[in-house]
Amino acid sequence: MDTIVVSHIAKSFGETQAVKDVSFSVRPGEIFGLLGPNGSGKTTSLRVILDIYQPDKGSVSILDGPMTEEKLNHIGYLPEERGLYQDVELTRNLTYLATLKNMTKEQIEEKLPVWLERLDLTEHQKKKTKELSKGMQQKAQLIAALIHDPDIIIIDEPFAALDPVNTQLVKDLLKDLRNQNRTIIMSTHQMNQVEQLCDRLVLIDHGTVLLEGALKEVQERFATNQVLIQTDSELPENLPGVQSVEREGLNYRLTPSDGLSPREILQQLIDQRISLNSFEIATPSLDEIFIKVVKEGRNNHEESN
Amino acid sequence: MKKVIDVAKYEYFKHVGKRRFWIALLGVPVGFLLIIALSILLSFLSFNQDPVGYVDQANLITQPQQIPDETGFLKIFIPLIPYEYEAAARADVENGTLQGYVVIPPGYQSTYQVTYYSNSQPSSDVQNQINELLRDNLMLNQKLPYLDRIRAGSQISMESLDGSETSDGTGWHRIFVPILIGILYFVLVMSGGGYLLQSLVEEKQNRTMEIMITSMSPNQLMNGKIIGNLGVGLTQILIWVLIMVLGGLIFRERLTFLVDLNLSPGYLALGLALLVLAFVASAGLLAIIGASMSSMEEAQSVNGLIILPAMLPFYFFQSFFTNPNGVIPRILSYFPLSAPLSLSLRMAFTRVATWEIALVFVILIASIILVFWMSGKAYRRGLLEYNKRLKLRDLFAKEVTNG
Numbered sequence: 001m002d003t004i005v006v007s008h009i010a011k012s013f014g015e016t017q018a019v020k021d022v023s024f025s026v027r028p029g030e031i032f033g034l035l036g037p038n039g040s041g042k043t044t045s046l047r048v049i050l051d052i053y054q055p056d057k058g059s060v061s062i063l064d065g066p067m068t069e070e071k072l073n074h075i076g077y078l079p080e081e082r083g084l085y086q087d088v089e090l091t092r093n094l095t096y097l098a099t100l101k102n103m104t105k106e107q108i109e110e111k112l113p114v115w116l117e118r119l120d121l122t123e124h125q126k127k128k129t130k131e132l133s134k135g136m137q138q139k140a141q142l143i144a145a146l147i148h149d150p151d152i153i154i155i156d157e158p159f160a161a162l163d164p165v166n167t168q169l170v171k172d173l174l175k176d177l178r179n180q181n182r183t184i185i186m187s188t189h190q191m192n193q194v195e196q197l198c199d200r201l202v203l204i205d206h207g208t209v210l211l212e213g214a215l216k217e218v219q220e221r222f223a224t225n226q227v228l229i230q231t232d233s234e235l236p237e238n239l240p241g242v243q244s245v246e247r248e249g250l251n252y253r254l255t256p257s258d259g260l261s262p263r264e265i266l267q268q269l270i271d272q273r274i275s276l277n278s279f280e281i282a283t284p285s286l287d288e289i290f291i292k293v294v295k296e297g298r299n300n301h302e303e304s305n
Numbered sequence: 306m307k308k309v310i311d312v313a314k315y316e317y318f319k320h321v322g323k324r325r326f327w328i329a330l331l332g333v334p335v336g337f338l339l340i341i342a343l344s345i346l347l348s349f350l351s352f353n354q355d356p357v358g359y360v361d362q363a364n365l366i367t368q369p370q371q372i373p374d375e376t377g378f379l380k381i382f383i384p385l386i387p388y389e390y391e392a393a394a395r396a397d398v399e400n401g402t403l404q405g406y407v408v409i410p411p412g413y414q415s416t417y418q419v420t421y422y423s424n425s426q427p428s429s430d431v432q433n434q435i436n437e438l439l440r441d442n443l444m445l446n447q448k449l450p451y452l453d454r455i456r457a458g459s460q461i462s463m464e465s466l467d468g469s470e471t472s473d474g475t476g477w478h479r480i481f482v483p484i485l486i487g488i489l490y491f492v493l494v495m496s497g498g499g500y501l502l503q504s505l506v507e508e509k510q511n512r513t514m515e516i517m518i519t520s521m522s523p524n525q526l527m528n529g530k531i532i533g534n535l536g537v538g539l540t541q542i543l544i545w546v547l548i549m550v551l552g553g554l555i556f557r558e559r560l561t562f563l564v565d566l567n568l569s570p571g572y573l574a575l576g577l578a579l580l581v582l583a584f585v586a587s588a589g590l591l592a593i594i595g596a597s598m599s600s601m602e603e604a605q606s607v608n609g610l611i612i613l614p615a616m617l618p619f620y621f622f623q624s625f626f627t628n629p630n631g632v633i634p635r636i637l638s639y640f641p642l643s644a645p646l647s648l649s650l651r652m653a654f655t656r657v658a659t660w661e662i663a664l665v666f667v668i669l670i671a672s673i674i675l676v677f678w679m680s681g682k683a684y685r686r687g688l689l690e691y692n693k694r695l696k697l698r699d700l701f702a703k704e705v706t707n708g
Binding site: 050052053069072073075077079081082083084085086087088096097099100101102144 | 307308311312315319507508511512513514515516517518519520521522685
């Protein structure tokens with residue numbers, strides 16, 4: 001059974017239609033990427049899932065039914081706009097927010113020190129939020145989203161203000177949570193993080209779904225027969241069986257002529273006595289897929305308008 | 306309900322647990338007492354209590370000035386000393402023994418004019434004591450019966466036609482409770498309401514709103530905030546009342562007039578209920594403002610709009626006094642924000658029908674339901690527009706009525 005099922009939701013604010021038709025489902029124990037350019041309708045979709053907004057059309061099912069007050073206690077949310085009381089010390093801030101998730105005083109006293117330790121905030125626990133750096137505030141906000149052991153975790157741009165060390169810390173944390181069978185929806189612009197973390201994804205723009213599926217499946221769907229090579233030799237102007245050659249840093253990207261496989265290209269290179277330092281089949285990056293799909297989607301959108 | 310209590314507790318201790326709350330709380334009465342004490346001390350020190358002489362050339366004074374049973378702090382007594390000759394009195398003024406002297410001329414009983422000699426203006430107490438001495442002796446010479454009774458004047462008691470309302474006619478204490486309710490309401494809205502407004506605007510500025518709303522419903526959140534901040538206001542009032550009671554106990558011998566107060570438990574309970582309900586309605590309105598505004602400065606500029614109608618009965622005080630069942634007093638007592646002061650003022654001056662009292666309560670409760678519904682919408686709607694001010698029509702826009 002899917003943990004979250006979003007069915008054809010639509011949401012308008014006055015004249016602006018933020019979400020036109022978005023559907024996807026999220027399974028237990030997976031990290032699901034909600035992707036899209038700025039203003040694509042990601043945050044509105046998340047707010048509809050969280051029952052902050054009621055959809056104009058469509059429905060959302062969470063843990064097998066509509067949102068209830070009880071279910072809110074099983075959801076952890078890290079919003080894009082971080083929200084902690086600035087003039088209040090960190091432990092008081094987190095204790096209050098944990099209380100509102102129905103945690104008892106004893107549970108908070110037991111879990112808070114563990115979380116502070118795990119996210120390197122123990123020595124800052126007596127500081128007011130406004131005295132913490134942006135990265136620290138973000139980690140503190142993550143504790144607020146996770147301290148009550150939620151079954152569903154919804155995180156909007158979790159790496160936005162983090163340095164590489166803390167990014168790795170949060171990535172490891174998310175992987176651990178997935179291993180504990182938690183359902184995670186992650187909205188981000190950082191495609192490399194999606195590639196490393198997400199099991200499945202949906203890409204939306206102009207409030208509609210452009211792409212959905214498992215990460216591997218999506219990458220395979222957009223795979224070409226291009227190859228990337230590294231060589232110290234000069235490449236001849238006309239390589240037999242190669243349609244085009246593009247220089248990309250230290251690499252050359254070779255696009256084979258129609259019908260030729262990468263294996264046949266490799267044979268051609270060996271026949272031409274070109275010494276190869278590396279040879280790999282070019283898998284499209286998520287960044288490339290993102291740009292390609294969004295561009296195509298926008299062209300279609302303009303044409304249909 | 307647990308979450309409502311959790312929010313209320315947090316809101317309450319957020320303010321009451323801070324040192325600056327107590328400094329502000331105790332600073333007001335302490336500052337007030339210091340100003341009163343200072344002004345009393347200054348006027349007391351500058352007051353001339355030197356004796357005044359009199360030269361009775363009319364042979365009027367047969368009974369000299371009566372020395373009061375009690376003199377001392379705040380009870381001014383200026384001795385009036387008889388002189389046989391004007392020259393002796395003048396000499397004593399010149400050498401500083403007297404502050405002045407009065408000459409009662411031989412023809413006084415036909416002119417009733419006396420002359421006061423001094424280099425400084427006599428205070429009203431000097432003039433009163435001279436007048437009292439002359440009046441007492443004039444009446445004494447007429448051999449009037451019931452002299453003490455004439456001096457004290459008559460006591461008029463009043464009663465309504467159906468006998469349900471009575472008064473001893475001294476009047477001032479009738480408006481004591483309404484005015485107290487007005488002041489307490491003002492304090493509640495300014496402190497509890499102010500804190501509520503601050504808390505909401507802060508949550509909007511800090512972006513905490515979005516976190517809160519994913520833990521509970523906006524109405525639960527609003528209820529908790531209003532209860533917590535009502536508690537802050539009531540704590541403030543309670544402590545000030547305790548200070549007043551303490552002051553009353555210390556100075557009880559000098560505050561004998563307070564026994565005239567008719568503080569019936571029913572009247573007080575009604576006033577208190579009106580006070581709390583009107584505060585809750587105001588708090589709901591402030592919550593709408595707080596959730597709709599993007600900065601504290603903006604919110605404070607409209608805070609006065611809540612206070613102004615509450616104080617309207619003071620501007621129309623004459624109407625309450627002359628015709629408490631007239632149109633203006635009635636309208637003001639039906640309007641939720643001015644109801645506490647208006648209804649209690651009307652009840653002080655006339656008999657208000659039970660159905661009218663019930664109607665005021667029904668209107669208040671209906672207003673509370675309406676503003677709470679709207680404040681929940683405003684809170685949800687406030688999420689959309691972090692940096693913009695909401696307009697009233699936005700609260701009824703489609704996306705919100707759905708939400």
